[in-house]
Amino acid sequence: MKAAVLDAPKKISAKEVPMPTVTDNTVLLRVKACGICGSDMKFYNYGDRVKKFPHILGHEVAGEVVEVGKGAGKFSVGDRLAVANEIPCKSCPSCRRGFESVCDNILGVVGVSVNGGFAEYMLMNEDLVRQGPVNRMPDNISFEEGALAEPLGCVVNGLEFANMEEGKDVLVIGTGPIGCMAISLARILGASKITAADKNPMRLDMARAFGADHYIYAENEYISEAIGVTNGKGYDVVMSACSDISAHQNAIMASAKGGFVNLFGGVAKGLPDTVSFPSNFIHYRQSAIGGSFSQTKDHHGKALKYLASGMIKTKKIITHRFALDEIEMAMEAVQNAKGLKVMLIP
Known part of the structure; x- marks a missing residue:
């Protein structure tokens, strides 16, 4: 499959990489849209939070399920999913108090500790499938709009907290x-x-x-x-x-x-x-x-409902679209604030 691979800070390119292998408790997602976030630019510019290189960024993800492991029955082939980033443990003091986005024992972060959506396919690992911020998309929104649920979920969290x-x-x-x-x-x-x-x-x-x-x-x-x-x-x-x-x-x-x-x-x-x-x-x-950081699955779900209502002007938010082969142009557009949301369409 093709992916945009970050080999070191400020070194990213589209290349062929092995297709992820689906195991019992995992799900394979065909990525249909992935937004580029300001956080991605911190990872890109400074290697911030990235555990190892090479790495595939991208945590504003929307796509379609194409393969389901035997133990991952909560999802089915054909499901249209929106995926966010922080995978909480759900048992630490912070999680029990409702602050899953700042979990004390975070199990993983899409696009940071596990490969993300800057690719044609993304493997949803066992933790993400079991308890990650993954929601089915309403039928009346596009994959691009579904990808916006991640940043909008952060805004939901931020305004609720304020x-x-x-x-x-x-x-x-x-x-x-x-x-x-x-x-x-x-x-x-x-x-x-x-x-x-x-x-x-x-x-x-x-x-x-x-x-x-x-x-x-x-x-x-x-x-x-x-x-x-x-x-x-x-x-x-x-x-x-x-x-x-x-x-x-x-x-x-x-x-x-x-x-x-x-x-x-x-x-x-x-x-x-x-x-x-x-x-x-x-x-x-x-x-x-x-300060507020990231979101929970609940915030992400609320964001999808706001998007489905049509009250968020998504066509005005998404100003640029790029293919994976154009990843350097896409990152440059975000770096220089040439528009608003830049979307990758793998």
Whole structure:
């Protein structure tokens, strides 16, 4: 089969690799679509979290089951599946408290510790089949839309953790695919005012399709302008949907009294990740700062329902499509933020 293989940081190419062998408790998926995530770019650029090379990335996966092992009867040939990434143990203290995405004894991560969806076929191992974030796709969504369930599931987790409720004012910093989906979902959940900010004017312009009330070019003292939108109150929910430390810093200062700041964007290993803020600003405003990571199977399932509803503008989110042979072009498109979601069609 053909796959896009990462041989070392910044060295990726399409090549022929052996077809995975199906054993008793595994499932073979014909990959129909796989999104390229900002996390994939950290793996690509720095080798972040990758256990060994060569490796096949890709955790925003949708495809069709073509072979089922004897012990994997929960799935059938022809099933249309959407697959996310973190495979929880379901028994550690974190899992028992509902935080499966940050499992203490993670069993595997699709596209990181096990080969992912940058390939024509992907083997779903026993752990992924038994208890991984895998859901059947609604009949009315395409494979490309199914692949979007992974990033959208992360947004579901992020907004739920930030206590998003009807009537709240929301600020989204960073209008890449995650930020645009956060705008869309916040609107669905009943946000009052939504402000979007980005320092990339092209992406900020693309984000206008997703329903925010105000769009702000993120330069100099843009947070003052953003707070002005709320007549000085600040935002009940702030999502810093990028990996920029200055964005995280500004997100904190934009929070309202009683607000929640989600530092959603992770920073690549080895890069500066320290944020400083005046503790009294948080103390006297009774604000909260948190972070959300990945998603659970439940968040992933909710994302599929939102996609099936037609309320998420998927055609606006997916801006580029590439074949496996074009993997270097695909990675370059993501690296240079030339659009929003880049999709591989193996």
